Amino acid sequence: MLTRFSPRTIKALASYVYVYSDPDTREPFYVGKGRGNRVFDHLKDTADTPKAAKIRHLLRHGKEPLIEILVYGLDEETALKVEAAAIDLLGIDHLTNEVRGFESRRYGRITVEQLEAQYHSTFLWEEDIVDKLMMIRISATYSDALSPLELYEMTRGFWRVDVERARQADYVLAVYQGIVREVYQVADWFPGGATFMQREEDGAWARECYEFVGRIADEPIRQRYRLKNVAHFFPKGCQTPIRYLL
Structure with missing residues (x-):
């Protein structure tokens, strides 16, 4: 299981938006954004949150969460907007995210x-x-x-x-x-x-x-x-x- 990116990959990624999904159903349960190795930090998360509990449950049963990069090569503000849009599209009620994305009322899902x-x-x-x-x-x-x-x-x-x-x-x-x-x-x-x-x-x-x-x-x-x-x-x-x- 990959737990770190190489320096060359980190440089290419810049800011990015990532998705954690259930490996069996492939249904997303968390959307986040970050730089560097931020995407892997949740694997060591011991907090009492739905996201951390879901990951610990998978790992205890010998499974790995499916980790995907949704989009990369972004600046910080664009990553925040993409994160907000992804959370709105998937629906926060279907995710373990505790809050909507950055300025989702301004930049989030809208007709x-x-x-x-x-x-x-x-x-x-x-x-x-x-x-x-x-x-x-x-x-x-x-x-x-x-x-x-x-x-x-x-x-x-x-x-x-x-x-x-x-x-x-x-x-x-x-x-x-x-x-x-x-x-x-x-x-x-x-x-x-x-x-x-x-x-x-x-x-x-x-x-x-x-x-x-x-x-x-x-x-x-x-x-x-x-x-x-x-x-x-x-x-x-x-x-x-x-x-x-x-």
Whole structure:
């Protein structure tokens, strides 16, 4: 079992991204990046982590993890981006990585439509709006790799809102970095913690907030607002995550 690269190989590799896989199923269980002999360091890892436990299990049973270099000859920043993309593509739930890759929210998996909107989106002006809207700026934990359900759960609660005004809105727009990520038709608003399991850390403050129940809007409505630039509705220094356009 190879445990070190030669100096000539190390020079050729520069920064690289590597994958550890199960030797029987060939399913990846860890993605990393490094230089030199970093790829082999995990074979000696004694930490109490899923990755280390998986490797120790294989070695105890006389097996070796399949170690592959995904791409090499990179600079450090490019290696970080490739690592993030690989983790997003494989799905962190299927890996023993404990966190997503470097700046995966910025450079990770993203649809071509979302990417175009990020750099060249069409502005939504107030005179273009024909519905009663409520915009919600969602948190920094947003990722383009979120499932539709994850994005819905992130958007719908908990918020300090004027519930009577909120109920006037036909649609709620989920906004991240000034771009509308999804459009929801709301059935109703409820006190915080009433319609999904309250997280322990939310505490009493959540009960002073509200959450909505609804569904993704019909496609013609989505096309009207989704992936539009609404950053101008939240001017610099604006602290509130809520904007009403009723």
